[in-house]
Amino acid sequence: MAILEVKGIKKNFGQTEVLKGIGFSVEKGEVVAIIGSSGSGKTTLLRCLNFLEFADEGTISVNGEVLYDGASERQAKKKLKNSDKQLRRKRLHFGLVFQSFNLFPHKSVMDNLLLAPTLQFKKEVRQAKRAERAAKAKLKKAKTEEEKQAIELELKEKTSLDYSCLAEIKEKAAATLERVGLLDKKNSYPCELSGGQQQRVAIARALIMNPDILCFDEPTSALDPELTGEVLKVIRELKNTDTTMIVVTHEMEFAEDVADKVIFMANGVIEEEGNPEEVFKRPKSEKTKSFLASRKNV
Amino acid sequence: MSFIEVTKQLLSGFGTTCLLFILTILFALPLGLIICFGSTTRFKPLRYVTRAFVWIIRGTPLMLQLFVVFYVPGMLFDSPIFATLENGRFIAALIAFVINYACYFSEIFRGGIESISKGQYEAAAVLGMSKGQTFFHVVLPQVIKRIIPPMSNEIITLVKDTSLARVISVIDIIFAAETILSLKALMWPLFYAGAFYLVFNGVLTLLFGYVERKLNYYKV
Ligand SMILES: Nc1ncnc2c1ncn2[C@@H]1O[C@H](COP(=O)(O)OP(=O)(O)OP(=O)(O)O)[C@@H](O)[C@H]1O
Numbered sequence A: 001m002a003i004l005e006v007k008g009i010k011k012n013f014g015q016t017e018v019l020k021g022i023g024f025s026v027e028k029g030e031v032v033a034i035i036g037s038s039g040s041g042k043t044t045l046l047r048c049l050n051f052l053e054f055a056d057e058g059t060i061s062v063n064g065e066v067l068y069d070g071a072s073e074r075q076a077k078k079k080l081k082n083s084d085k086q087l088r089r090k091r092l093h094f095g096l097v098f099q100s101f102n103l104f105p106h107k108s109v110m111d112n113l114l115l116a117p118t119l120q121f122k123k124e125v126r127q128a129k130r131a132e133r134a135a136k137a138k139l140k141k142a143k144t145e146e147e148k149q150a151i152e153l154e155l156k157e158k159t160s161l162d163y164s165c166l167a168e169i170k171e172k173a174a175a176t177l178e179r180v181g182l183l184d185k186k187n188s189y190p191c192e193l194s195g196g197q198q199q200r201v202a203i204a205r206a207l208i209m210n211p212d213i214l215c216f217d218e219p220t221s222a223l224d225p226e227l228t229g230e231v232l233k234v235i236r237e238l239k240n241t242d243t244t245m246i247v248v249t250h251e252m253e254f255a256e257d258v259a260d261k262v263i264f265m266a267n268g269v270i271e272e273e274g275n276p277e278e279v280f281k282r283p284k285s286e287k288t289k290s291f292l293a294s295r296k297n298v
Numbered sequence B: 001m002s003f004i005e006v007t008k009q010l011l012s013g014f015g016t017t018c019l020l021f022i023l024t025i026l027f028a029l030p031l032g033l034i035i036c037f038g039s040t041t042r043f044k045p046l047r048y049v050t051r052a053f054v055w056i057i058r059g060t061p062l063m064l065q066l067f068v069v070f071y072v073p074g075m076l077f078d079s080p081i082f083a084t085l086e087n088g089r090f091i092a093a094l095i096a097f098v099i100n101y102a103c104y105f106s107e108i109f110r111g112g113i114e115s116i117s118k119g120q121y122e123a124a125a126v127l128g129m130s131k132g133q134t135f136f137h138v139v140l141p142q143v144i145k146r147i148i149p150p151m152s153n154e155i156i157t158l159v160k161d162t163s164l165a166r167v168i169s170v171i172d173i174i175f176a177a178e179t180i181l182s183l184k185a186l187m188w189p190l191f192y193a194g195a196f197y198l199v200f201n202g203v204l205t206l207l208f209g210y211v212e213r214k215l216n217y218y219k220v
C-alpha cells in the first residue's frame, strides 16, 4: 500500500486557480522529485500536504488513513483549521524543510532540534519534576536514617524512569546531528553557521519528529552553488536509510540521479510523471520537453 | 534645614516615586501584552474597540487621565472614592499610569510581534507545536530582544512621568521638594530631587545596556 495517496487536490487563491486537481502516490522509502517552472504550484502543493494551506478539494491519505478531505472539510465549516490538537497530530505525519531554513535564531543548534519534541513530552517532564520536588521535601522532613534511604531510592528510580524519555530525545538529537555531520556545531547559534549548515540543521530538526514523509521545498535554492553539494549529500544519505521524501527542486541532475519518481508540474496540473529515465530522456509532453530544454540552457 | 533633614524628606517622597514606578511596570507589562492581543485579534469588533481605546489613551495627556481616574468615579457614584480611601490618591495615580503605559507598551509589543517572520510560525507549526507553545517559545523570546531599545526609552520616560502624580496630590519626591520650597524658601532641594532622577535613570540605562548585551548572543 502506498504510504501517501493524494487525490484531486484543488486550491484557489481568490480568483487564481493554483492547483487544478493533483493526484499521485508515494511508496514507502521512495524519493519523489517535483520539478516545474516558477509559479506552477509546487510550493502550494507541499504547503497543502503540511496543512499550512488547506486544499479546497481533494483527499490526502497516509498509510490508508484519510487525513484530509476537502469536501467534508468544507461541509464541516473548516473543522480542521480550528482544531489545533487534531491539526497538530496530522501535521506530524509530514515534515517540511523550507527554502529559507526558518531555524529559530534564539536557540542553539541542539535546542532547535530539542524544542518541539521536549514540548511534546512537557507534560510528562512536568510531572516528573513535581514528583521530584515532593520527594525532596519529604526527604527534608524525614527523621530516621532508614526513612531517608527509602525516599532516596524511590527518588532515584522515579527520576531515572521519568527522565528517560527526555534523555532519549537528547540522545536522538545528538544522533540526528551526527547524521547531518554537525554534531560539533551543537552549541552554535544559527547566525554562526553557513547557509548549507543551517539547512542541514533544518533537515535534522525535521527528522527528529519522525515524519512518515519528509518534504523539501527547493532546499538548495537559497544557497551559494558551492554549498548545495553538502545539502544534497545529506538527502542522498537519507535515501539510503529508507526515508520517504518529496523534493521540490531545480537541480535537474540531482533529481535524475536520486529520485525514484519524477513529477513535472505545469500550471497547477501534473503534466508528466514517471521514473527519471522516462521523464528526462524520453519526455512525452511538449511542455516537459521545452521546460527541460530551457533548463539545459541555464 | 540641614542637608540630612532635606535628604530624609526627599527620600520618603522618592519611596513613593519608586513604588509608583515599579508597580506601574509590573502591571502595565502584562496588561500591555493583553491589549496587544486585543489590537491584533482577527475578531474585528474587539480589534476596533481596542485600537480606538489605545488611540484615545495615547492621544490625550497623561495629566488629564490622572484627573479623570481620580474625579470621575466619585462623580458617578456620588462619593469621592479615591479621596477618602487611605492611599486612595496613590491608587488612582497607579491606575492611570498602568492604563496609560499599558497602551504604549502594547504598541511596542505589536511592532515586535509583527516583525517576526511568517516563516517562524510555519516552522513551529510543521513541527507540531501548538499556538501557545509557538508564541511563548518561539515568538516572545525574539520579540523581547527586539523591543528592548524602545522599551527602555519608554521606561525611562515613565521614571520622569511619575512626577505628574502630584497633580492629584500624591506626595512624590518633587512634591516633597516643592513643599520645602514653599515652607522654607529653599531652592536647592528641587535640584537635589533632580539628581535622584538622574541617578535612577543612570542605573536603569546601565541595566538595559546589560540586558541588551546579554541578549546579543544571537543575531537575526
Ligand atoms: N498566499 C497566496 N495568495 C495568493 N496567491 C498565491 C499565494 N501563494 C501562491 N500564490 C500564487 O500561486 C501560484 C503558484 O505559486 P507557488 O509558490 O506554489 O509556485 P512554485 O511552483 O512553488 O514556484 P517557484 O518555483 O517560483 O517556487 C503563483 O502564481 C502565486 O502567485
Ligand SMILES: [Mg+2]
Residues within 6 Å of the ligand: A042, A043, A044, A217, A218
Ligand atoms: Mg516554490
